[in-house]
Amino acid sequence: xxxxTTRRICQGFFLVLFLGFxxxxxxxxxxxxxxxxxxxxxxxxxxLVGLATLLTTRTVYSGLLWxxxxxxxxxxxxxxxxxxxxxxxxxxQFVGFxxxxxxxxxxxxxxxxxxxxxxxxxxxxxxxxxxxxxxxxIDLIRLPITHRLLFGILMxxxxxxxxxxxxxxxxxxxxxxxxxxxxxxxxWLLLGTFFNTYQTSAASLQIGLLDPIPxxxxxxxxxxxxxxxxxxxSVSTIPRAYDGTWLIAFVFLSAILLNLAVPRFYCxxxxxAGAMFGILSRFAIWRVGKTKNECIDCxxxxxxxxxxxxxxxxxxxxxxxxxxxCLNECRHDLMTYQIAPSASGEKFTPDLSxxxxxxxxxxxxxxxxxxxxSGRLEGSWNPALxxxxxxxxxxxxLSRCIKCGQCMRICPTNVIHPAGLQGGLEGLWTPVxxxxxxxxxxxxxxxxxxxxxxxxxxxxxxxxxxxGRNRYAEQGxxxxxTAFVDRGRCLPWAxxxxxxxxxxxxxxxxxxxxTREVFNPIDTGSALIVAKxxxxxxxxxxxxxxxxxxxxxxxxxxxxxxxxxxxxxIVGNWERGLRVAEGLPFELPPKxxxxxxxxxxxxxxxVDPEHCIGCGVCEHECxxxxxxxxxxxxxxxxxAPEHALLLKR
Amino acid sequence: MTLDPNSKGLDRRQFLHRLTKxxxxxxxxxxxxxxxxxxxxxxxxxxxxxxxxxxxFSLDVPKQKMSIVRGEDRAVALRTALKSLGGIExxxxxxxxxxxxxxxxxxxxxxxxxxxxxxxxTEMTQLCFRAGAASVTVTDNPINDPGSCFTLTxxxxxxxxxxxxxxxxxxxxxxxxxxxxxxxxxxxPVLYKPFTDITKVIGMAPLKDxxxxxxxxxxxxxxxxxxxxxxxxxxxxxxIIKELAxxxxxxxxxxxxxxxMMTNGPTGGSLSDLKNTNTMIVSTDQVAADAxxxxxxxxxxxxxxxxxxxxxxxxGTADYFKLNPVMTSI
Numbered sequence: 001x002x003x004x005t006t007r008r009i010c011q012g013f014f015l016v017l018f019l020g021f022x023x024x025x026x027x028x029x030x031x032x033x034x035x036x037x038x039x040x041x042x043x044x045x046x047x048l049v050g051l052a053t054l055l056t057t058r059t060v061y062s063g064l065l066w067x068x069x070x071x072x073x074x075x076x077x078x079x080x081x082x083x084x085x086x087x088x089x090x091x092x093q094f095v096g097f098x099x100x101x102x103x104x105x106x107x108x109x110x111x112x113x114x115x116x117x118x119x120x121x122x123x124x125x126x127x128x129x130x131x132x133x134x135x136x137x138i139d140l141i142r143l144p145i146t147h148r149l150l151f152g153i154l155m156x157x158x159x160x161x162x163x164x165x166x167x168x169x170x171x172x173x174x175x176x177x178x179x180x181x182x183x184x185x186x187x188w189l190l191l192g193t194f195f196n197t198y199q200t201s202a203a204s205l206q207i208g209l210l211d212p213i214p215x216x217x218x219x220x221x222x223x224x225x226x227x228x229x230x231x232x233x234s235v236s237t238i239p240r241a242y243d244g245t246w247l248i249a250f251v252f253l254s255a256i257l258l259n260l261a262v263p264r265f266y267c268x269x270x271x272x273a274g275a276m277f278g279i280l281s282r283f284a285i286w287r288v289g290k291t292k293n294e295c296i297d298c299x300x301x302x303x304x305x306x307x308x309x310x311x312x313x314x315x316x317x318x319x320x321x322x323x324x325x326c327l328n329e330c331r332h333d334l335m336t337y338q339i340a341p342s343a344s345g346e347k348f349t350p351d352l353s354x355x356x357x358x359x360x361x362x363x364x365x366x367x368x369x370x371x372x373x374s375g376r377l378e379g380s381w382n383p384a385l386x387x388x389x390x391x392x393x394x395x396x397x398l399s400r401c402i403k404c405g406q407c408m409r410i411c412p413t414n415v416i417h418p419a420g421l422q423g424g425l426e427g428l429w430t431p432v433x434x435x436x437x438x439x440x441x442x443x444x445x446x447x448x449x450x451x452x453x454x455x456x457x458x459x460x461x462x463x464x465x466x467x468g469r470n471r472y473a474e475q476g477x478x479x480x481x482t483a484f485v486d487r488g489r490c491l492p493w494a495x496x497x498x499x500x501x502x503x504x505x506x507x508x509x510x511x512x513x514x515t516r517e518v519f520n521p522i523d524t525g526s527a528l529i530v531a532k533x534x535x536x537x538x539x540x541x542x543x544x545x546x547x548x549x550x551x552x553x554x555x556x557x558x559x560x561x562x563x564x565x566x567x568x569x570i571v572g573n574w575e576r577g578l579r580v581a582e583g584l585p586f587e588l589p590p591k592x593x594x595x596x597x598x599x600x601x602x603x604x605x606x607v608d609p610e611h612c613i614g615c616g617v618c619e620h621e622c623x624x625x626x627x628x629x630x631x632x633x634x635x636x637x638x639x640a641p642e643h644a645l646l647l648k649r
Numbered sequence: 650m651t652l653d654p655n656s657k658g659l660d661r662r663q664f665l666h667r668l669t670k671x672x673x674x675x676x677x678x679x680x681x682x683x684x685x686x687x688x689x690x691x692x693x694x695x696x697x698x699x700x701x702x703x704x705x706f707s708l709d710v711p712k713q714k715m716s717i718v719r720g721e722d723r724a725v726a727l728r729t730a731l732k733s734l735g736g737i738e739x740x741x742x743x744x745x746x747x748x749x750x751x752x753x754x755x756x757x758x759x760x761x762x763x764x765x766x767x768x769x770x771t772e773m774t775q776l777c778f779r780a781g782a783a784s785v786t787v788t789d790n791p792i793n794d795p796g797s798c799f800t801l802t803x804x805x806x807x808x809x810x811x812x813x814x815x816x817x818x819x820x821x822x823x824x825x826x827x828x829x830x831x832x833x834x835x836x837x838p839v840l841y842k843p844f845t846d847i848t849k850v851i852g853m854a855p856l857k858d859x860x861x862x863x864x865x866x867x868x869x870x871x872x873x874x875x876x877x878x879x880x881x882x883x884x885x886x887x888x889i890i891k892e893l894a895x896x897x898x899x900x901x902x903x904x905x906x907x908x909x910m911m912t913n914g915p916t917g918g919s920l921s922d923l924k925n926t927n928t929m930i931v932s933t934d935q936v937a938a939d940a941x942x943x944x945x946x947x948x949x950x951x952x953x954x955x956x957x958x959x960x961x962x963x964x965g966t967a968d969y970f971k972l973n974p975v976m977t978s979i
Contacts, residue, residue: 050682059687068682075671075678283671339664392691456690639693642877647833647884 056399083321096263125275130364135203208402219252278318289342301326383633390450400457407449414438441617481614489629502618512611515603535585720979726929743781756797767807774811838876858914890955936965
């Protein structure tokens, strides 16, 4: 079989597999829905996720180790991931193919010429990785302060190495090398004393913004599948809604449509994962190249060159995505995939000057500290930022979340949404709970998001831990926030209407919403005066309201003046009188001329913050349609001790 | 890096070179991957228990001491009180490094008596140096902006003029503290660093009305050592005052009741809130000092539950007559 056909089958397989993973990431009763399918596998295969989280957390979490397989194969084979696996790449390739299929051969060749702008993706990679490296870098800078002995040993080793070199090389200048070495140590020591310990929590992960795999997961999960849900092939029982997806859709659509201008635009100019593979392919054992330098320069090999890597002349190994189209197109069988370098020579490092590298690295290093001047991670944290149960403390969370949207996809009730700017620019597209959207609040017995999260930004908690049972009994259930009653909007508090839907739906046992019974007098217009009465009936002198208006079971009556102030429940009324329940008749029938007061019995909700877990079911169910009368904020969330509301008793 | 297009294919040396580099990179990547692999995921960080606690700075005396001096001049009164207890030398030895925990809570002038008066800070610092103290440091974590508080109260100026150092509460000076047998002060950030190199601690507090706890005196003064979102402790104010007194075992406390804040505490803000009670209390027992202070505010000990709680915790005695306080007038 032709190598290009093989590649196409491989691409198709992984694209279908990927889309399948997205579709099955649904909790439900169907066999094809989530039943332990390895739906994170494509993220795990992406070594940029593994590398960036390694830099921020100094760990490679669970399945992210799969990225190692990709790295090893890339070092041996080159950028096979881009050309053979990456579903985003396959989409680009296909759209690019559609766009240029009717163009002339020279036009196609022109589209695939190397462009100096292709080094932009390396700037992006460096920028995003420096963001993640900052904390590590500061710890390294502080090494002379924190680990004096280690620093001493390192410097001694360096000095020995230098002396060894000076002795071996006749041309070396010991004076100059010595000076540089001393200045180096002095600068390091000075910088080390410059940073304080408490400033080091600077790790942040922004790789997910442009890393193609999280980007594609996010776009499919939050834009494409919700659109599919609104057709006849819906994958969810109730169409999914996500807040603020316009920007996600805009990025996705731009990336796709740019293929109309330049094929594989995203891969060539933007993709930070592609840039990383480009760097890794430097020592590739096998590579594409020409067997003979001399050829007729027909340029056909560049007709469908996906990487724009100049196979005609000096091939750029770091840009070659191994599409193998050149092998197919060359009429003279000059193009091959072999161990020897191309006969026309090759380049295998990106066109990146030291200055460009520095600009990217310095802006990356400055980005997060500058954003954090806002104080959003300290005192002025946003209480509207309710994170899913098991989410780590905000700083740790931001050093892990890749914004892939898997938690938002799997959440059975659709309460997890991509954040806009609630968590600052840094928290863009990270999960935040919105209890008005979706089918219910955050479910009491659900731990789906944490067990799916590919980077453990939301920890994989157990049901026991979530509910504070068994060995977690002492620490109690995980709280994601606290509900607060808005007494100005609540029906029983402000509007003399019975309700307590919030109390009924509170899933905590004993309930975290308690009620207090009150009897409030209602306005009956003109005063109602007793004409005559017996133990159960009162007849008015004037006229009251219409038939059975007070017969709902919530209305009570008290006759004034009287020694007996117990409200008696009204079971029926007509225009000129009312009847009270037989359980509590008037012992002395009300006297003619006394005043009848009508009261409504209300149960006013009170939140017990000690037991409230912030699940937001109350907020979801609250019948006040717009801004709910009971709302959850992140106050008292378990993940941040400094957000505690109550003193522990 | 570029390969020469004229080179004839790949020679063995070049290939081996490349193979080695690829091999080394693969080995390094695999080693790093497996070394840092974490199959379980992170744990919540709050489980780290702090075992840090403040040292015991109390003096090894057979009997607690207390002196009560009546007089209008607070500096003279302080000197007299210390003299009546055997002089400053009884408490401060040569070479001692002394920490003065003052009340600098509010950015208001000294005349409003919401903060420790600079005059007694000057006097105490000078006395300590006269007794041979190696250093005197003044600190507090105020409620208002620290820089403004230390400046506007005159405390920083008084301390520096007398030769004392002033430590403002920077974030890196706090450490989580767990007080033994305490319920509230567990893993709580406390202004710890200024205590690390210290041999004697003197608490210096003004006598003030306090709406939540009833009175702010020498025990409540330690609240200014707490960091973090400490106001959560107002949910159990008497409990926290007791635990603060458990946390700090001072060498000496000074309760300045020359001018007392009788109403609108603890901020005051008007001269009409103040009353000249013309009293200076110096004691090694903070519970006794506070118990006597309560009487000056016209409050009974029953109205100030933290005093009873502190006594029950064995910190001191509310029955200050047991200490045979030296009473002097000037």
